[in-house]
Amino acid sequence: MKAFFVQGSRRGALAKVAPGALALGGVVLGLVAMATLGVRGAWAQQNSDGTPNNPEVHILPVQGNVSMLVGAGGNITVQAGKEGVLLVDAGLANMAPKVLAAIKTISDRPLRYIINTHVHADHTGGNEALAKTGSIIAGGNFAGNITDIGNFATIIAHERVQQRMSEQTNPKLSDDMLPRDTYFTPKKEIFFNGEAIQILYQPAAHTDGDSIVFFRRSDVISTGDVFTPSSYPVVDLERGGSINGLIDSLNRIIDIAIPAEKQEGGTYVIPGHGRLCDEADVVEYRDMATIIRDRIQDLVKKGRTLEQVRAAKPTLDYDSEYGATTGFWTTDKFIEAVYKSLSQKK
């Protein structure tokens, strides 16, 4: 599984990783253009490799304090209030100026926190550029002795994210890119802008460092790439992901979310890529992932090879909805990832 994008050294641009490279990667998903009537808004066109072509950042208010930014790579969640601004994920590095411009239309308060849902560059690339524009609230000896420490937003992530980013060598990431506030327990909690925010660790899902962020008063969940309704589930085996862990994370999102009326609205779910969702959309995606997992599991138990599994077309009824034949995350790669994930010795 070598076709992950990494951050290049030039312009923060994206470059394909050569096969066999051990560099830290980012997954940029091709977004399926939807032919709906009368749709307005500049939905970014896609290059053949899935990167946006002349992209724009679009703002969608969600509910409570929370908005969603679309078009910067992965989706970005913005929580804004009188204490400042909190982001979930930072998008691609080269989109940081447009992300900042979009944030300024929501709030002119300082950026205080960036929470990284996982390690990939389309969610962490903007860390340094965005964090440098922010500041933390520091006081006492801390502020007095380290005078410039406050001029940087806090970047929070699971410790596996920091570890993987610090291990990257091609290119090596600056310290300012790395999360400085990490956790290794099942969850981390903060209270910001009048609401409790839970950062929940999801082991061995999309990667081995995934976090789901739950804004309790706004009633919004930011999922990162454990939920990507624009494609088949992306399982990064090289970075500790697994199909069963990813399905567990979908079930956890369903457990947390509560619909308002007749399985609609209520808790809103901002996916890593794709449109704004609610519980019913996560349920449909979970059902698909579980059914395909079960089919491939059955074939693995019967001793089928990967080619035999592919030939059985276990994804046929979902291919036109979630599949792709080109780009980074094709149907074939999805089947291969599930097969290998289920075949791994425990």
Add this chain to the structure above:
Amino acid sequence: MKRHQRIALGGPLLLITVLASTPLWAQLEPVGEWAPRFHEDQPERIPGPDIGDYLGLPINAAARLHGDSWDASILTLPEHQCKPHPSDYGVRGPANLRIWKEVETDSQRTIAYHTHISWQAPERTIWMDGRPHPPEYAAHTWQGFSTGKWEGDVLTVTTDHLKFAWIRRNGIPRSDKAVVTEHFIRHGDYLTDAVIIVDPVYLTEPFIRTTDWQYDPRQQIAPYPCEEVVEIDRPLGAVPHHLPGTNPFLKEFSQRYGVPEQAARGGAETMYPEYRLKMAAQK
């Protein structure tokens, strides 16, 4: 100009002025209480379709596999229990219907029509004020986003931003990429909704169904609360479904009604009346 000539000229001028300022006809408003009529497709719409009955549906292989894998037990999952029908299917079930309109006070212009259907009480807004549909990244809903316009006496409605749902209640899906066109036609005390579904994911051709109601000014639609409960104790995350090739119920429909198995598998040709000739040859 003499007085009798001015009077003679003034009459036609007044008539032209009146005609120019008002429409030549008023649309037949669909507003009111409507009781469903089930003379069409009653077995499918009320008791429900048989497992494996895909007759008359322009489905592809993907839709067929989805139906073959579907297990009705999935509806016992708490997260599935309170789903309403989507707007393109809701008219097919126990669909006592109320339609009312929203009028802008100053201009008396109709801004929207609203619908309420009895089963699961979904409500839909059909915007008549020319507003654009939402962007692709906006949320999808069960009723979708609808805009309407009058074409003579026919209210034509276009709906997108629908959630993934169903065309038939036996696992035949309708994707969230579908666009639905409807024509509401009122003829006196009868209302017809012609629904045309274009689904690039699961259908090979547009799928058309008509549904009828009769005006019922005494209709009272009851509330329809829904609370999810755990009906069956299952492991967390269990999703009922049939593995490919293992569904034991797929041939019951064709065997019970004497329909050739190939016909029961559906496909666009099974929509057309001339298919009966082919079906007779298959027996």
